[in-house]
Amino acid sequence: MHLINFKELSSQELIKLVDLGLEVKANSKKYLKTFQGKSAALIFQKTSTRTRVSFEVAMTQLGGHALFIDWRSTNFALADLGDEIQYLSRNVDCIMARVLYNSDLLKMAAASRVPIINGCDEKYHPSQALADLITIKEKHGKLKGAKLVYIGVHNNVTNSLIEGCTKTGVELTTVTPIFNEASRDQGLLSAAKKTGLWKSTLDVKKAVADADFVYTDTWIDMEFFTDPKFAAEKEKRIKLMAPYQINAELLKINNAYVMHDMPIHRGYEISPEAINSEKSVIYEQAENRLYSAKAIMLTLMKQ
Ligand code: CP
Numbered sequence: 001m002h003l004i005n006f007k008e009l010s011s012q013e014l015i016k017l018v019d020l021g022l023e024v025k026a027n028s029k030k031y032l033k034t035f036q037g038k039s040a041a042l043i044f045q046k047t048s049t050r051t052r053v054s055f056e057v058a059m060t061q062l063g064g065h066a067l068f069i070d071w072r073s074t075n076f077a078l079a080d081l082g083d084e085i086q087y088l089s090r091n092v093d094c095i096m097a098r099v100l101y102n103s104d105l106l107k108m109a110a111a112s113r114v115p116i117i118n119g120c121d122e123k124y125h126p127s128q129a130l131a132d133l134i135t136i137k138e139k140h141g142k143l144k145g146a147k148l149v150y151i152g153v154h155n156n157v158t159n160s161l162i163e164g165c166t167k168t169g170v171e172l173t174t175v176t177p178i179f180n181e182a183s184r185d186q187g188l189l190s191a192a193k194k195t196g197l198w199k200s201t202l203d204v205k206k207a208v209a210d211a212d213f214v215y216t217d218t219w220i221d222m223e224f225f226t227d228p229k230f231a232a233e234k235e236k237r238i239k240l241m242a243p244y245q246i247n248a249e250l251l252k253i254n255n256a257y258v259m260h261d262m263p264i265h266r267g268y269e270i271s272p273e274a275i276n277s278e279k280s281v282i283y284e285q286a287e288n289r290l291y292s293a294k295a296i297m298l299t300l301m302k303q
Contacts, residue, residue: 006164017130021130135284152217155180
């Protein structure tokens with residue numbers, strides 16, 4: 001009923017979501033009236049461009065209506081979360097939430113009468129990973145056997161990529177010199193290791209040599225990037241991570257497709273040349289958030 005991460009989905013169910021994303025992308029007119037009279041509430045504790053836009057536009061294009069709910073300017077900021085969700089889920093058909101803590105999403109799921117979708121928390125970002133898998137299938141023709149290398153800080157996006165790839169046959173190598181401890185999910189990592197589809201290394205050149213896709217994400221969580229209190233940690237990370245930037249030099253090893261979940265910190269995790277290179281699929285990947293959102297809502301709201 002809910003999408004908190006991919007744990008409750010079988011490989012087959014996740015592959016079906018990817019294929020539904022591609023189907024709605026190819027045949028969007030067919031779905032124009034699917035959600036007539038239905039509403040989705042989109043709750044944000046944090047800033048967002050893609051997640052907000054993709055879910056809002058998805059609801060419009062599916063014939064329904066989306067409500068943007070800013071945590072800080074509503075009574076979510078003041079009241080008991082369970083009470084607020086009890087109320088909200090009696091008026092809407094689906095709730096998508098971007099929250100600081102996964103524990104809040106679990107509270108929402110326990111109180112809600114309607115599906116709860118994780119719009120990114122500190123541990124997972126499933127709607128992003130689904131868009132990533134849609135992009136990989138679109139470009140590579142198939143998921144099974146595609147080789148993806150993720151280079152950056154191990155974070156929420158990494159976790160969902162690990163889950164998403166190992167459930168769909170994508171061979172994933174992560175090159176993550178820093179581990180964001182807030183994102184740690186040992187159970188997820190152990191399950192992924194057992195599949196033999198995920199490995200980690202610090203040898204970035206060797207990893208990239210064999211890749212079909214290279215992928216990076218911000219080295220510093222968006223909310224901390226300009227925070228003076230995080231300045232020392234930011235400098236430390238920049239020094240440590242600089243050799244792992246995706247740039248023209250790295251892409252000389254292998255002309256792989258370039259991915260980034262956006263927003264981008266140009267000149268940090270990726271160079272402007274790599275963003276604009278011929279093999280960059282970054283903007284298509286971001287565009288595919290729309291089809292990811294549609295596939296998720298079509299699947300969860302059909303009950
Ligand atoms: N990738 C992603 O989730 O983008 P936003 O933070 O802009 O929603």
